[in-house]
Amino acid sequence: MNYDLYHELNKNISFARATSEYIMHPNQLNPQGSIHGGELIKIMDMVAGIVARKHSRGMVLSKRLDDIVFHKPVYLGDLVTVIGQLIYVGRSSMEIMVQIYRTKVSDSLDPELVVSGFVTMVHLVDDTPSQVPGLVVNSKEERILYELGKKRHQEIREKLMNSK
Numbered sequence: 009m010n011y012d013l014y015h016e017l018n019k020n021i022s023f024a025r026a027t028s029e030y031i032m033h034p035n036q037l038n039p040q041g042s043i044h045g046g047e048l049i050k051i052m053d054m055v056a057g058i059v060a061r062k063h064s065r066g067m068v069l070s071k072r073l074d075d076i077v078f079h080k081p082v083y084l085g086d087l088v089t090v091i092g093q094l095i096y097v098g099r100s101s102m103e104i105m106v107q108i109y110r111t112k113v114s115d116s117l118d119p120e121l122v123v124s125g126f127v128t129m130v131h132l133v134d135d136t137p138s139q140v141p142g143l144v145v146n147s148k149e150e151r152i153l154y155e156l157g158k159k160r161h162q163e164i165r166e167k168l169m170n171s172k
């Protein structure tokens with residue numbers, strides 16, 4: 009789905025969210041001179057973890073990183089903005105949409121989407137997957153995200169069932 013978190017997030021969305029900004033450093037480069045994909049995945053995972061902790065108010069672990077697409081390279085010195093948005097919850101699992109935007113600090117261009125993906129986090133109490141609070145959908149914007157998350161959750165469940 010084509011969803012632009014940076015430009016479309018607004019006050020009508022109350023589901024948990026986290027944003028974080030980083031400047032890319034030389035130790036994050038790959039041999040081609042752009043930022044290593046694993047570095048970007050790591051910050052996606054961290055921001056998704058913050059979202060899940062905010063919603064569950066407790067311990068969480070990453071269960072699945074999915075549909076990660078590197079749209080454009082990121083370079084040394086770029087400012088990256090990572091946005092994590094909770095879009096759906098199951099019983100113990102939370103589906104989080106994560107997008108990374110790049111801004112070249114040397115110019116005033118609008119931030120551009122460089123990476124997108126989804127993270128499934130599981131809430132644990134005493135090492136056991138445990139119930140998280142449900143989501144209450146109050147706005148059109150929340151409905152769009154919730155339906156997307158629900159569809160993903162169902163597709164993942166079907167995949168898991170079929171692989172048994």
Ligand SMILES: CC(C)(COP(=O)(O)OP(=O)(O)OC[C@H]1O[C@@H](n2cnc3c(N)ncnc32)[C@H](O)[C@@H]1OP(=O)(O)O)[C@@H](O)C(=O)NCCC(=O)NCCS
Pocket residue numbers: 068069070071072097098099100101102128130132135137164168
């Ligand atoms: C997280 C962990 C405790 C979950 O254990 P589990 O045996 O899969 O637990 P369950 O089968 O009860 O499933 C828990 C939830 O995860 C979901 N889930 C299970 N397998 C999944 C998969 N492959 N993809 C996405 N979601 C999955 C289930 O649907 C369930 O969601 P629900 O409660 O909302 O219905 C366990 O897999 C684990 O410890 N994994 C390692 C986590 C880790 O080290 N992460 C990296 C560092 S943070």
